[in-house]
Each structure stands twice: as C-alpha cells, then as structure tokens.
Amino acid sequence: MLGDSLIVSLQLMAAVSNITVAVWVGSSVVRSHREQRHHNRLSVRPLIHVYKTFDRECGCAKIEVVNNGVGPAILERIEELRKAHNMMPEFEFTRKLASHVANEYGCGLKCDGEKFEKEYTLPPSGRFQIGGFCFYGEKKDDALVALRGKVIKGVSYKIVYRTIYDVRSEEIDP
Numbered sequence: 001m002l003g004d005s006l007i008v009s010l011q012l013m014a015a016v017s018n019i020t021v022a023v024w025v026g027s028s029v030v031r032s033h034r035e036q037r038h039h040n041r042l043s044v045r046p047l048i049h050v051y052k053t054f055d056r057e058c059g060c061a062k063i064e065v066v067n068n069g070v071g072p073a074i075l076e077r078i079e080e081l082r083k084a085h086n087m088m089p090e091f092e093f094t095r096k097l098a099s100h101v102a103n104e105y106g107c108g109l110k111c112d113g114e115k116f117e118k119e120y121t122l123p124p125s126g127r128f129q130i131g132g133f134c135f136y137g138e139k140k141d142d143a144l145v146a147l148r149g150k151v152i153k154g155v156s157y158k159i160v161y162r163t164i165y166d167v168r169s170e171e172i173d174p
Contacts, residue, residue, distance in 0.1 A: 041165045044071030046122070048171055050157045054148045059140030061147055063094070063131040065159060067122045075120045077160040078130055081172065094155055098133045101147045107137035130157070
C-alpha cells in the first residue's frame with residue numbers, strides 16, 4: 001500500500017512537471033512568434049522623402065516623392081499645404097505659383113507630373129513625380145530662382161501612406 005501511494009505520487013509529480021514544461025515551451029513559442037512578426041514589420045518599412053530639385057541648366061524644377069526604405073509604401077493621399085495651412089487639391093497652388101512666376105519674368109512654362117489616382121504602390125528606391133516645371137526663354141534662370149524661393153518657403157507636402165502590414169503613417173515634408 002505504501003509502495004502504491006509512492007508510485008502514484010511520483011506519477012503525479014511527473015505529470016505536473018510535464019505540464020509545467022509544456023506551458024513554458026508554449027509561451028516561449030508564442031513570444032518568439034510575436035517577436036518575429038515585429039521584426040518582419042520593421043524589416044520592410046518604407047522611408048518616405050519629398051525632394052525638390054531645381055536644375056538651372058535646363059530651367060526645370062521637379063517635386064518627387066521618393067521611398068528610401070526597404071519595403072514598399074502604398075501612397076493613399078498627397079496634399080499640398082501652403083504655409084498659411086490652406087490645402088489645395090491637385091497641386092494647384094504650385095502650378096499657379098509657377099504660372100505667375102513665368103508671367104512675371106516673361107518666360108514660357110511647361111508643366112508635367114504624374115496624376116495621383118486612388119492609391120499608388122511606391123517600391124523601395126521608387127520615385128513618384130508630383131510636379132515638374134520647365135521654364136523657357138531668356139529669363140528662365142531668374143524665373144527658376146524665384147520659383148525655388150517661393151516653393152521652398154511657401155509650400156509643404158503631406159504624404160499619407162501605409163506599409164504592407166497596414167501600418168498607416170502621415171508625414172509633412174519628410
């Protein structure tokens with residue numbers, strides 16, 4: 001009888017230790033999986049910048065959104081903000097500003113840029129040109145310098161995007 005109770009208590013201790021080890025292993029697997037998902041999210045994170053390029057040789061200016069990160073960015077919205085905090089759709093303000101500068105300096109103006117639709121996936125190292133302006137005529141250099149001063153001082157760009165893991169971000173003049 002004493003031997004039977006000793007065997008039962010040893011079996012009970014072995015069962016409890018097996019359960020303890022199983023719970024510990026299970027929690028370790030869950031923690032490891034959570035850390036792996038977090039690492040995966042960080043490893044494919046986009047890094048968005050807005051570049052404003054002014055080339056005096058050709059009299060052209062470009063405004064581009066560039067993804068310098070290692071993962072794609074899904075652009076949802078791009079807004080043009082004047083420093084007075086007014087928003088204008090479809091980059092009207094910059095186009096109006098370029099047109100005004102061209103008239104002021106007696107230059108011709110050609111505008112281009114990609115039309116932003118509902119969403120656009122910007123791959124790593126990808127570029128999306130939101131505005132392009134080329135002045136032509138005798139005073140194209142002066143017009144470009146004037147536009148540069150007005151765009152740098154007076155306009156910001158708000159970029160709303162998400163990662164492939166649906167993490168949303170909003171950047172103003174990143």
